Amino acid sequence: MxxxxxxxxxxxxxxxxxxxxxxxxxxxxxxxxxxxxxxxxxxxxxxxxxxxxxxxxxxxxxxxxxxxxxxxxxxxxxxxxxxxxxxxxxxxxxxxxxxxxxxxxxxxxxxxxxxxxxxxxxxxxxxxxxxxxxxxxxxxxxxxxxxxxxxxxxxxxxxxxxxxxxxxxxxxxxxxxxxxxxxxxxxxxxxxxxxxxxxxxxxxxxxxxxxxxxxxxxxxxxxxxxxxxxxxGGRDFDYAIAEHFANEFKSKYKIDVTENPKAFYRVLTAAEKLKKVLSANTQAPFNIESVMNDVDVSSSLSREELEKLVAPLLQxxxxxxxxxxxxxxxxxxxxxxxxxxxxxxxxxxxxxxxxxxxxxxxxxxxxxxxxxxxxxxxxxxxxxxxxxxxxxxxEDYNLYTVSYFWDKEDEDEDHLEVFPKGGLFPSTKLITLYRKGPKFEVIAKYTKPKELPKGTEHFIAKWTIGNVEPSSGESSIAVKLKLRNDPSGFYTIESAHTVEEQIVKELIEPKEGETQDEDAEPQYKEVKKLVKKNDCSIEVECAALSEPELQKYIEQESQMIMEDKLVADTEERKNQLEEYIYELRGKLEDQYKEFASKQEVEKLTGLLQKAEDWLYEDGYESTKAKYIAKYEELASIGNVIRGRYLAKEQEKKEQYRQKQEAAQAQAMAEKMAQARKDDGNKDDKSKNNSNNKNKKNNKKDDEGDISMD
Structure with missing residues (x-):
C-alpha cells in the first residue's frame, strides 16, 4: 500500500x-x-x-x-x-x-x-x-x-x-x-x-x-x-540588499565581491538573514568575516532603508x-x-x-x-x-487557449478552439471528424499569443490516429475523438473510434396516455443510428520523454544512487573503524586492564597504532572492504579480551542476583516469623481478656448471692 x-x-x-x-x-x-x-x-x-x-x-x-x-x-x-x-x-x-x-x-x-x-x-x-x-x-x-x-x-x-x-x-x-x-x-x-x-x-x-x-x-x-x-519574490529582495552592500564595500573596503562567486554568495546569504531579522526589528547589523582577500566587512541596515531599496519591486x-x-x-x-x-x-x-x-x-x-x-x-x-x-x-482555471488542428479533407473547418482561456479543468470535449483513412493527424497548439508568456512554444502535441477504415462503398467514415484537459492540466486525446450508420430495431414505446395490453407482443421500428465500428490506434508525440529516453534516465539515476550508497557505506565503515580504535585503546587502559596479558596489550596496542597511522595516511580514501578487514583484524583480538570482561561482568551480575535473592528470602522469612509472633500475641491477649471477663462475671454472681440473702 x-x-x-x-x-x-x-x-x-x-x-x-x-x-x-x-x-x-x-x-x-x-x-x-x-x-x-x-x-x-x-x-x-x-x-x-x-x-x-x-x-x-x-x-x-x-x-x-x-x-x-x-x-x-x-x-x-x-x-x-x-x-x-x-x-x-x-x-x-x-x-x-x-x-x-x-x-x-x-x-x-x-x-x-x-x-x-x-x-x-x-x-x-x-x-x-x-x-x-x-x-x-x-x-x-x-x-x-x-x-x-x-x-x-x-x-x-x-x-x-x-x-x-x-x-x-x-x-x-x-x-x-x-x-x-x-x-x-x-x-x-x-x-x-x-x-x-x-x-x-x-x-x-x-x-x-x-x-x-x-x-x-x-x-x-x-x-x-x-x-x-x-x-x-524573496530572492529579488535578497539581491537588492546584496547589491547595496556590494556597492558600499567597493568604496569602504576597496573590494568588489561581485567578481568572486564565493564572496558574493556569502554576501547574499547574509542579506537573506538580514531581511528576516528586519521583519521583526527596525535595525539589523551586517557582518562577514574574511569575505574576500582576508577583509572583514561590517555595516548595518534599517527597515526604512530596506523599503527604499525595494520600492520599485513593491510598485x-x-x-x-x-x-x-x-x-x-x-x-x-x-x-x-x-x-x-x-x-x-x-x-x-x-x-x-x-x-x-x-x-x-x-x-x-x-x-x-x-x-x-x-x-x-x-x-x-x-x-x-x-x-x-x-x-x-x-476545478482549476485554464490560463491559455488551446485549439486542435487537422487536415481539412472534406471538413468545412481545419481546427476548433476546444479549451478556451478561463475554462475550468478537468474538462472533456467530444468531436466528430469525417476521414478517408487509413490514418490522419491532429495537432494541439496554443492559439492566442497575447495570453502566453513571451517565448512560449505554441506547439503542444501531435497525435496520429490510425485504423481508420471507411465502410464498404463509402469514401469516408465518422471518427469520434475524446479530447481532454486532464486533472494535471495535460492536453490529450483520450480515445478515438470510428462509427458507421446502421439500421437497428428500436422498441416502439406507447404514447403518453395510451394503454397497452400486457399480452400484446412488443412492436419494433427500424431506425438509422451511428454505431461504433472499431477502436482507432493513437500514437502521440509530445513534450513528455519517450519510453527509451525515460528508461535511460531511470538507469542512470539508479547507477548514481548505488554510487552514493557505496560512498555512504564506505564512510560509515571508516567512521566505525576510527571509533573502534579509540574506544578499544581507552578500554585497554581502564575496563579491560585486568583481562589482558602484558603480551596481548603490547600486541594490540601496536596493531591499533598501525591501524590509526594507516587510517590517516594511505587508508584515508580506501575501500569499504579494506575498512571492514582492518576492523575485523582488530576485533579478532579485542573481542577475546572483551569476552573475558563480559564473562566477569556476568559473574558479578549472577553473584549480585544470588545475594539479592538470599536477602529477599531472609527478609521474607523474617516477615513470616514476625507475622507468626504477632498472631501469638493476639491469641494471648484474647485469652487474657477472656479470663478477665470470666472473673468479672463470677464477681457479679457473688454479689448477687449476697443481696438475695
Missing part, C-alpha cells in the same frame, strides 16, 4: 506532507527540519542532496545547482533564461536532445552535464527517501505542485522527473489551487453549504508571486481567476491582483477573505502593500510555509484506493 504524499517544490526549500493518522502530517528531514533546501550538488565521490548540498554550497559553489523549478522544461533560447542565468553559480548550456537547459558540473572527477529534468529527478529521489525513512511506508504515489504559469512542456517535464525518481505522479496541480483545496477541506466548518465564499489567495514565494481568486463552499471549489509575476504588486480580479469578474469589496501565504509574505512592507491594494485586512489562517504541501497530500489521498477521505470536488 502506497502512502499518499504531497510535495510543495519550492525554489528555495521544499515541504513534504503525507496523509496518515487520520490527518495530514509534515515530514521532517534527517536534521529534523520541516523543509529541505531545494539544492543538488556534485562531488568527487558522490552527490550532495538537500541539507548536505546546502552545507557544501560555499566550498562547492561551482558544482551546486539551485533554482531547479526555474529551468525545468524551459528552452535554452527562452527570454526567461537570460533572467534566470544570473541566479546560477554553475555554467548552464544548451541540451542537444531537446533544446532545453543542462548544467555543467564536475562529478566523480569528470566534467559532466545533466539536464534540468534529471536534476529535479535527483532531488525528488532524495525527497522520496526522506519520506520513506520517516513514514516507513511504501512511497510511490505523489501529488506535485507547480507554479500556475507552467506551460504543458514544463508540466510534462515535472511529471517525467517524478517517474525517473521512481514515483507515480497521480496529479500535477497548481500551487495556489493546492492551497485553496487545503483551505476548503480543513476549514470546512467555516464555509457555507449553499452560497460560495469568495477568497483571494496570494502567494509571495522565493522566486515568483501568484494570485488566485476562488469560490469555495463546503465540499466544492472553483478557481475563478489567476495571475502572476514570474520574476518577483509591481498591484498588477497580478488587478488582473486576477478582472478575470474573476469581481471587485475587492466583493471578497470575503484574503489568505496570504509564502515565506516572503512575512516582510512588513509586503503585507502593508497587499492590504493597501485590496483595501481590506489580510488573513493568515493558513500556515505560510506548509499550506500547499498539505493540500497536495490531501489531493494525493483522494487518488488512493486504500485511503478514505472526505469528498471534495475542485
Amino acid at each position: 502506497s502512502t499518499p504524499f504531497g510535495v510543495d517544490l519550492g525554489n528555495s526549500n521544499t515541504v513534504i506532507a503525507c496523509a496518515r493518522n487520520r490527518g495530514i502530517d509534515i515530514i521532517v528531514n534527517e536534521v529534523s527540519n520541516r523543509s529541505t533546501p531545494s539544492i543538488v550538488g556534485f562531488g568527487p565521490k558522490s552527490r550532495y542532496l538537500g541539507e548536505t548540498a546546502k552545507n557544501q554550497q560555499t566550498s562547492n559553489i561551482k558544482n551546486t545547482v539551485e533554482n531547479l523549478k526555474r529551468i525545468i522544461g524551459l528552452p535554452h533560447n527562452h527570454p526567461d533564461f537570460k533572467i534566470e542565468e544570473k541566479f546560477f553559480t554553475v555554467p548552464l548550456t544548451k541540451n542537444k536532445s531537446d533544446n532545453g537547459i543542462s548544467a555543467k558540473v564536475k562529478y566523480l572527477n569528470k566534467n559532466q552535464e545533466f539536464n534540468a529534468t534529471q536534476l529535479l529527478a535527483m532531488y525528488l529521489d532524495k525527497i522520496k527517501d526522506t519520506a520513506f525513512k520517516e513514514t516507513k511506508g511504501n512511497i510511490t504515489d505523489i501529488c506535485l505542485s507547480v507554479p500556475d504559469w507552467y506551460t504543458e512542456k514544463q508540466r510534462r517535464a515535472a511529471a517525467d522527473a517524478c517517474r525517473i525518481a521512481g514515483l507515480n505522479p497521480v496529479r500535477i496541480v497548481n500551487e495556489l489551487t493546492a492551497a485553496a483545496v487545503g483551505y476548503g477541506v480543513f476549514k470546512a466548518a467555516d464555509l457555507p453549504e449553499n452560497d460560495y465564499k469568495k477568497v483571494a489567495f496570494v502567494d509571495v514565494g522565493h522566486s515568483s508571486y501568484q494570485v488566485s481568486i476562488a469560490a469555495i463552499k463546503r465540499g466544492e471549489l472553483k478557481i475563478l481567476g489567476t495571475a502572476f509575476d514570474k520574476h518577483f 509591481r504588486f498591484n498588477i497580478p491582483i488587478e488582473t486576477a480580479l478582472k478575470e474573476a469578474g469581481l471587485k475587492p469589496e466583493e471578497l470575503d477573505s484574503i489568505e496570504v501565504i509564502g515565506g516572503s509574505s512575512r516582510i512588513p512592507a509586503v503585507k502593508t502593500r497587499i492590504a493597501e491594494i485590496f483595501g481590506k485586512p489580510l488573513s493568515f489562517t493558513l500556515n505560510q510555509d506548509e499550506a500547499i504541501a498539505k493540500g497536495n497530500a490531501y489531493i494525493c489521498a483522494c487518488h488512493s484506493p486504500t485511503v478514505r477521505v472526505r469528498p471534495f470536488k475542485f
Whole structure:
C-alpha cells in the first residue's frame, strides 16, 4: 500500500506532507527540519542532496545547482533564461536532445552535464527517501505542485522527473489551487453549504508571486481567476540588499565581491538573514568575516532603508491582483477573505502593500510555509484506493487557449478552439471528424499569443490516429475523438473510434396516455443510428520523454544512487573503524586492564597504532572492504579480551542476583516469623481478656448471692 504524499517544490526549500493518522502530517528531514533546501550538488565521490548540498554550497559553489523549478522544461533560447542565468553559480548550456537547459558540473572527477529534468529527478529521489525513512511506508504515489504559469512542456517535464525518481505522479496541480483545496477541506466548518465564499489567495514565494481568486463552499471549489509575476519574490529582495552592500564595500573596503562567486554568495546569504531579522526589528547589523582577500566587512541596515531599496519591486504588486480580479469578474469589496501565504509574505512592507491594494485586512489562517504541501497530500489521498477521505470536488482555471488542428479533407473547418482561456479543468470535449483513412493527424497548439508568456512554444502535441477504415462503398467514415484537459492540466486525446450508420430495431414505446395490453407482443421500428465500428490506434508525440529516453534516465539515476550508497557505506565503515580504535585503546587502559596479558596489550596496542597511522595516511580514501578487514583484524583480538570482561561482568551480575535473592528470602522469612509472633500475641491477649471477663462475671454472681440473702 502506497502512502499518499504531497510535495510543495519550492525554489528555495521544499515541504513534504503525507496523509496518515487520520490527518495530514509534515515530514521532517534527517536534521529534523520541516523543509529541505531545494539544492543538488556534485562531488568527487558522490552527490550532495538537500541539507548536505546546502552545507557544501560555499566550498562547492561551482558544482551546486539551485533554482531547479526555474529551468525545468524551459528552452535554452527562452527570454526567461537570460533572467534566470544570473541566479546560477554553475555554467548552464544548451541540451542537444531537446533544446532545453543542462548544467555543467564536475562529478566523480569528470566534467559532466545533466539536464534540468534529471536534476529535479535527483532531488525528488532524495525527497522520496526522506519520506520513506520517516513514514516507513511504501512511497510511490505523489501529488506535485507547480507554479500556475507552467506551460504543458514544463508540466510534462515535472511529471517525467517524478517517474525517473521512481514515483507515480497521480496529479500535477497548481500551487495556489493546492492551497485553496487545503483551505476548503480543513476549514470546512467555516464555509457555507449553499452560497460560495469568495477568497483571494496570494502567494509571495522565493522566486515568483501568484494570485488566485476562488469560490469555495463546503465540499466544492472553483478557481475563478489567476495571475502572476514570474520574476518577483524573496530572492529579488535578497539581491537588492546584496547589491547595496556590494556597492558600499567597493568604496569602504576597496573590494568588489561581485567578481568572486564565493564572496558574493556569502554576501547574499547574509542579506537573506538580514531581511528576516528586519521583519521583526527596525535595525539589523551586517557582518562577514574574511569575505574576500582576508577583509572583514561590517555595516548595518534599517527597515526604512530596506523599503527604499525595494520600492520599485513593491510598485509591481498591484498588477497580478488587478488582473486576477478582472478575470474573476469581481471587485475587492466583493471578497470575503484574503489568505496570504509564502515565506516572503512575512516582510512588513509586503503585507502593508497587499492590504493597501485590496483595501481590506489580510488573513493568515493558513500556515505560510506548509499550506500547499498539505493540500497536495490531501489531493494525493483522494487518488488512493486504500485511503478514505472526505469528498471534495475542485476545478482549476485554464490560463491559455488551446485549439486542435487537422487536415481539412472534406471538413468545412481545419481546427476548433476546444479549451478556451478561463475554462475550468478537468474538462472533456467530444468531436466528430469525417476521414478517408487509413490514418490522419491532429495537432494541439496554443492559439492566442497575447495570453502566453513571451517565448512560449505554441506547439503542444501531435497525435496520429490510425485504423481508420471507411465502410464498404463509402469514401469516408465518422471518427469520434475524446479530447481532454486532464486533472494535471495535460492536453490529450483520450480515445478515438470510428462509427458507421446502421439500421437497428428500436422498441416502439406507447404514447403518453395510451394503454397497452400486457399480452400484446412488443412492436419494433427500424431506425438509422451511428454505431461504433472499431477502436482507432493513437500514437502521440509530445513534450513528455519517450519510453527509451525515460528508461535511460531511470538507469542512470539508479547507477548514481548505488554510487552514493557505496560512498555512504564506505564512510560509515571508516567512521566505525576510527571509533573502534579509540574506544578499544581507552578500554585497554581502564575496563579491560585486568583481562589482558602484558603480551596481548603490547600486541594490540601496536596493531591499533598501525591501524590509526594507516587510517590517516594511505587508508584515508580506501575501500569499504579494506575498512571492514582492518576492523575485523582488530576485533579478532579485542573481542577475546572483551569476552573475558563480559564473562566477569556476568559473574558479578549472577553473584549480585544470588545475594539479592538470599536477602529477599531472609527478609521474607523474617516477615513470616514476625507475622507468626504477632498472631501469638493476639491469641494471648484474647485469652487474657477472656479470663478477665470470666472473673468479672463470677464477681457479679457473688454479689448477687449476697443481696438475695
